[in-house]
Amino acid sequence: MAHIPDGVLSAPVLMAGAAVSLAGCAYGLWRLEAERIPQAALFAAVLFVAALVHFPAGPSSVHLILSGLTGVLLGWAAFPAILVALLLQAVLFGFGGLVVLGVNVMSVALSAVLCRALFLAVARSGNHRQTVMAAGLAGGIGVVLTALLVSLALALSGQAFATAAKLVVLTHIPVAVIESIFSAAVIGLLLRVKPEFPGLTLVGGKRE
Amino acid sequence: MNKPGLLPVLFVVSLSVTAGLAEAHGLKALVTVEGTSLVGSAHLTPRRPLRHATVTVTGTDGNVLATTTTDDAGHFRIEAKRRVDHRIIVDGGDGHVATYTIRADELPDSLFLSPPTPLVQAGEGSLPALSAPGTDWRTFIDQSIARQIRPLREQIDAYQEKIWWHDVLGGIGYILGLGGLAFGLSRRRRRTDASPSTVTRRNDP
Numbered sequence: 576m577a578h579i580p581d582g583v584l585s586a587p588v589l590m591a592g593a594a595v596s597l598a599g600c601a602y603g604l605w606r607l608e609a610e611r612i613p614q615a616a617l618f619a620a621v622l623f624v625a626a627l628v629h630f631p632a633g634p635s636s637v638h639l640i641l642s643g644l645t646g647v648l649l650g651w652a653a654f655p656a657i658l659v660a661l662l663l664q665a666v667l668f669g670f671g672g673l674v675v676l677g678v679n680v681m682s683v684a685l686s687a688v689l690c691r692a693l694f695l696a697v698a699r700s701g702n703h704r705q706t707v708m709a710a711g712l713a714g715g716i717g718v719v720l721t722a723l724l725v726s727l728a729l730a731l732s733g734q735a736f737a738t739a740a741k742l743v744v745l746t747h748i749p750v751a752v753i754e755s756i757f758s759a760a761v762i763g764l765l766l767r768v769k770p771e772f773p774g775l776t777l778v779g780g781k782r783e
Numbered sequence: 784m785n786k787p788g789l790l791p792v793l794f795v796v797s798l799s800v801t802a803g804l805a806e807a808h809g810l811k812a813l814v815t816v817e818g819t820s821l822v823g824s825a826h827l828t829p830r831r832p833l834r835h836a837t838v839t840v841t842g843t844d845g846n847v848l849a850t851t852t853t854d855d856a857g858h859f860r861i862e863a864k865r866r867v868d869h870r871i872i873v874d875g876g877d878g879h880v881a882t883y884t885i886r887a888d889e890l891p892d893s894l895f896l897s898p899p900t901p902l903v904q905a906g907e908g909s910l911p912a913l914s915a916p917g918t919d920w921r922t923f924i925d926q927s928i929a930r931q932i933r934p935l936r937e938q939i940d941a942y943q944e945k946i947w948w949h950d951v952l953g954g955i956g957y958i959l960g961l962g963g964l965a966f967g968l969s970r971r972r973r974r975t976d977a978s979p980s981t982v983t984r985r986n987d988p
Contacts, residue, residue, distance in 0.1 A: 609969040616962020620955045667950040
């Protein structure tokens, strides 16, 4: 449901989403160092595949979004990575439309970037336990933020979608729980196996 | 490939395996109308017949119209008594359930719309006489078309599954290709920016 189809949103919302996504992608690409391009590309592939795993939830189905984990690992590079993943999902599987791509990218990538800030703020001390907990928090909050942004886009486009907007948030609560656990597990594993992993080196004082 | 790339590769692999399991253990049911019978087959993907599974047919109101089990080849056949929407539910018994809906207008006209009620004998009796031969022909044509279309529908079904996998792999390929392109371009730009003497291969960030 993080994929809004074409023909649902109003023009101002579409344009605002496209503008935010464009700016985010430009900034993300500008900030992206060459050494981290393979990491961003591989994580874009993860995002692309993760959204294909659907879970039934009430009348519709939900899928992993991984906005929190993407933000924690990629930071601003989440924008271009998410753009590529969502573009391919739209073209190959018809998940979400092409006109609405800007809004969809914004709702996932903006929450990813916010989660990155949240993660850095919580995991400041850099001890293992706290970092893992911060990752879990970011993973869960990421889904909630994405769902909120999606429902905001729906709600701004007309009253008719108010119920749909509420449903989006409700059905994503279990996804948030799953992703919270998943993100904590992934970051916990990375810290143990590969503490010098680029996204994690900023934690604990080592900056840039 | 630099080292930080290794873990995301593992994630991709593990996620695609999860996706694969969800797909590989999918249950599909395909039902066609032959005359007044609903003829169907149930199979697990990739194509493996689902034997001795419970098949329940309900109407739109949720009332159970009929039950049966699939045979050794995964096939089943149910007689439709009424011309209403039929919802065919195949329960694999291990949490996999497939449903298929046959709409009322796919069923032949010879079936009654509502519970069989005795025909009100119209005084002339000319109406039943007129409609009878037409219905016969239509049933016959419906039957033979259904029989011929059936393998095609199964083929399309199998084809869609195959396409799905191609698209997944294709998408991953596109992303890695884009990443490679971006990496290569950024390297080249840096090489032209820097003076030749300072160009060194940097492996650690």
